[in-house]
Amino acid sequence: MIYLDNAASTPVHQKVIDEMMPYFAQQYGNPSSIHKFGRTANTAIQTARKRIGDLINAESKEILLTSGGTESNNTAIYGTSLQSKGKHIITSSIEHDAILEPCKHLEKIGYRISYLPVDRHGLVNLEDLQSKITQDTCLITIMFANNEVGTIQPIKEISDIARKNKIIFHTDAVQAIGKVPINVNELGIDLLSISSHKINGPKGVGALYIRKGVMLSPLILGGGQENGLRSGTENVASIVGFGMACKLAKENMNQNIDHFKNLTSKLIARVQSEIPKTSLNGHTEKRIPNNTHFTFLGVNGEDLIIKLDENKIAASTGSACSVRTQKASHVLGAMGFSHEQITGSLRITVGITNTEEEIDQTVDTLKKVVQELRAVSPYKNKYNF
Ligand SMILES: Cc1ncc(COP(=O)(O)O)c(C=O)c1O
Incomplete structure (x- = not known):
């Protein structure tokens, strides 16, 4: 995993x-x-x-x-x-x-x-x-x-x-x-x-x-x-x-921060250039270095988590508590996101044990599963997937 x-x-x-x-x-x-x-x-x-x-x-x-x-x-x-x-x-x-x-x-x-x-x-x-x-x-x-x-x-x-x-x-x-x-x-x-x-x-x-x-x-x-x-x-x-x-x-603070930045900047760059109709949420600079949070239009975030899990990758839609109470993210709601943007979100947070190879493997898998989910998405025609 x-x-x-x-x-x-x-x-x-x-x-x-x-x-x-x-x-x-x-x-x-x-x-x-x-x-x-x-x-x-x-x-x-x-x-x-x-x-x-x-x-x-x-x-x-x-x-x-x-x-x-x-x-x-x-x-x-x-x-x-x-x-x-x-x-x-x-x-x-x-x-x-x-x-x-x-x-x-x-x-x-x-x-x-x-x-x-x-x-x-x-x-x-x-x-x-x-x-x-x-x-x-x-x-x-x-x-x-x-x-x-x-x-x-x-x-x-x-x-x-x-x-x-x-x-x-x-x-x-x-x-x-x-x-x-x-x-x-x-x-x-x-x-x-x-x-x-x-x-x-x-x-x-x-x-x-x-x-x-x-x-x-x-x-x-x-x-x-x-x-x-x-x-x-x-x-x-x-x-x-x-x-x-x-x-x-x-x-290890400085070394860890450099490691997190290295992984998240690679992840963000690859996701943004290789998966269309995707946005990075949050602030571009004022953000903790281990966090990435994306919206993949036309995709349900929970379906995405399940597909990733089947492919041996553990990620999240947001806070663990929101998953338990099944409520839409109050954070994204407060940031002015539409229901569709909220449900299409995915949080990937790296840690000290993650490697560049894992990030590459994750993007390769993400590309594949986002495409699969978009092929059966109710928004297929709206976004021309
Ligand atoms: C911002 C924030 N505050 C508080 C908590 C709760 O911390 P704990 O799990 O140690 O109770 C969390 C846990 O995810 C958190 O992310």
Whole structure:
């Protein structure tokens, strides 16, 4: 199989597995225990916390360990809203459901949410953002990079607006981490969500960066772990793995970015020149280097995924969650795409293990299956296939 769905999840790096292994059957102590087993587990967590912080230029004590991007986003949203008197949140219309669903829930219990529109490339408008701010705004949450089309938002400009208005700024950086250098201080970010399984770490672990001085209410109460912000015995092995994944992501960042760019530029060039009536979605430059997202006119994206799967290629139409709920992509809808353009879309996201040969094989297969699907397409005559 050729795996080209790295935005959904990534293979766990062998060095990550090696780092995790001792924490299952040998170093199994509870990090809160005083004895040596406990102290060893606790030290391993602190090493991991430092590695996670280093990746985004944060201090260890600013890292809250969570179960992943979803929990980090929920903690950022509920944690700030429960603390603040303000009852207005600004977000964008193309966020992941792990932002949109908590926002919708808060709306039901009396909060007001402004969903910023985006342009054809998936970018929010800074004047729109400025115009939505009121005395009541307690949080601005806008994603770093989109999970479907890969568009990168103007994070520094957004944080400047948030700072000027003394509003907390959160960004969901789950798709950006490891693909763009992130320095939370230079970018003026207050809260930032990341997830381990997008950077060759294990699933079910992530972090929320919380700038020193930003107050959050805890969502999970109990034994007081994580400075009282998230109770529950820590997932030691996974945290250790996540730490190693962050270390590797930092050490190999430039090399990985070059590798991703090399593969995606080859893929884009070949698809655009060899498959007619095809468009690349998202922004041409402001996009994460591992993402490509195409519309093949007259083709149903899900049929395409199935055909590719039969040909041993794993790709996606967009976010895994949208597939489960069977709803049309709200991201492409917000970008002004027609129903036909939305259903004809395909996301191909590369990772560290992919090769140029795999890209060539994928384009060759794509050419063949797009042609097959167009031959039986209801739009056959409309587009003269
Ligand atoms: C932008 C974005 N935010 C949040 C998440 C959820 O992260 P997790 O799977 O770690 O809960 C994802 C996962 O695909 C994502 O792409």
